Amino acid sequence: MSDRWFLSTQPVTGLVGFGAFGRLIAAHLRAHCRIRVYDPALPRGTDIPMAGVEAGSLAQAASCPIVILAVPVTALEETVRAIRPYLVRHALVVDVGSVKVVPARIMCQELPDHVRIVATHPLFGPQSARDGIAGHRIAVCPLRGTRAGRLVAFLRRTLGLRVILTTPDAHDRDAATAQGLTHLLARVLVGMEPLPARITTRSFEHLRAAAGMVRHDAPEVYHAIAHLNPYSSAVRDRFFAIARQVEDECAAAGPAP
Amino acid sequence: MSDRWFLSTQPVTGLVGFGAFGRLIAAHLRAHCRIRVYDPALPRGTDIPMAGVEAGSLAQAASCPIVILAVPVTALEETVRAIRPYLVRHALVVDVGSVKVVPARIMCQELPDHVRIVATHPLFGPQSARDGIAGHRIAVCPLRGTRAGRLVAFLRRTLGLRVILTTPDAHDRDAATAQGLTHLLARVLVGMEPLPARITTRSFEHLRAAAGMVRHDAPEVYHAIAHLNPYSSAVRDRFFAIARQVEDECAAAGPAP
Incomplete structure (x- = not known):
């Protein structure tokens, strides 16, 4: 069972938020899975010029088996409450905010118990990863559930990232x-x-x-x-x-x- | 007439000061000329473990056709006065201090009229040039005489430095x-x-x-x-x-x- 399988057997990955960082995520994940994006600034059906990336409704993005939240930390609580009704059983929710204590608290409090949660902080951005993400670091805080190990293997082996396992506080x-x-x-x-x-x-x-x-x-x-x-x-x-x-x-x- | 000739036909180049930067200079020039070093901490005849580099008296270092002053800026005035009696006619005196207005004033005031003067500031040090000096920058301020052009050609073509011609004030x-x-x-x-x-x-x-x-x-x-x-x-x-x-x-x- 290859790491690539982790995403590629999923029918589609949900991406909520399509700002500068959301676009960077889509650009690097679309080789491994289809991506359904929701962003209020991007109506469903908007043509996104990236093969494998399509704009959908909040319900369509939030009902994927893996949901990545690429929204400003200040919008996270509202976003988590908005996706809650659509989350499928045992979905994996991943955030990518620059801080971790506040998002971890929000996700653990607001997401239903069956949902698995991994908080991450990719330690790079559109500027520093202009020439690729391989070799860059990502901090990963497994918060709930058992799927973090396979996510970590995917980040390490398939994307070439240096994974720093840590806690939100550290x-x-x-x-x-x-x-x-x-x-x-x-x-x-x-x-x-x-x-x-x-x-x-x-x-x-x-x-x-x-x-x-x-x-x-x-x-x-x-x-x-x-x-x-x-x-x-x-x-x-x-x-x-x-x-x-x-x-x-x-x-x-x-x-x- | 190659640039290399500029130094290699000189019998020997004088280097006054053998601190961290003086040693860096010797390490990079000794492939192109013999070097006679004077440093008060280094008695004449001291064995220097660099082929082509020998410790001499102040008179021996200061009477070379080219004299490089690698002393702290605070010691420059005293050094210039000390070498003055030994300078040969039309000698080229070059300093390497981190500032240029004060050294330029001292050298122009204190050195005899026949001496040619070029103030320089190598924009690197033992740490940043650990892997070599090629590609690093050196600021060069020609102050008196006509030999700056050949020095610049040597720095550019033989040592591979990026020469920034400027004035002490700029x-x-x-x-x-x-x-x-x-x-x-x-x-x-x-x-x-x-x-x-x-x-x-x-x-x-x-x-x-x-x-x-x-x-x-x-x-x-x-x-x-x-x-x-x-x-x-x-x-x-x-x-x-x-x-x-x-x-x-x-x-x-x-x-x-």
């Missing part, structure tokens, strides 16, 4: 630093533009690359990272405290000659 | 941002360690790489970038002002749920 703790810092520093760098293009170093190019990868993230992604992760405000406080400390040291060293 | 203006920001952000990142290693993104890996490349720079390099570049304090002020602005926006958005 995820949010680390992501608050990794993503929170990247976004903070990117905002400061963008605020300092125009940046030099000729007199640069390899290390400065790394900074520009980091900022370039996140500066066009959807505002919802930034909002989730900055405000829906219970650990982010502590990371921000530390960042600004250390920045002030460095500032004081610089001031104490006196002006340039 | 260099320092851009470097204050490129290097100043990298060092500031690296200090903040180092202050936030330990950083997460599993839940990371490609953009966060870029940040870590940037910090990793400069965190072990010699304190003299940091001091020159932070305090001997006339534009650095303005860059720092802007960095901290923008950081405070981002902080205020975060505070206004309220706490996480």
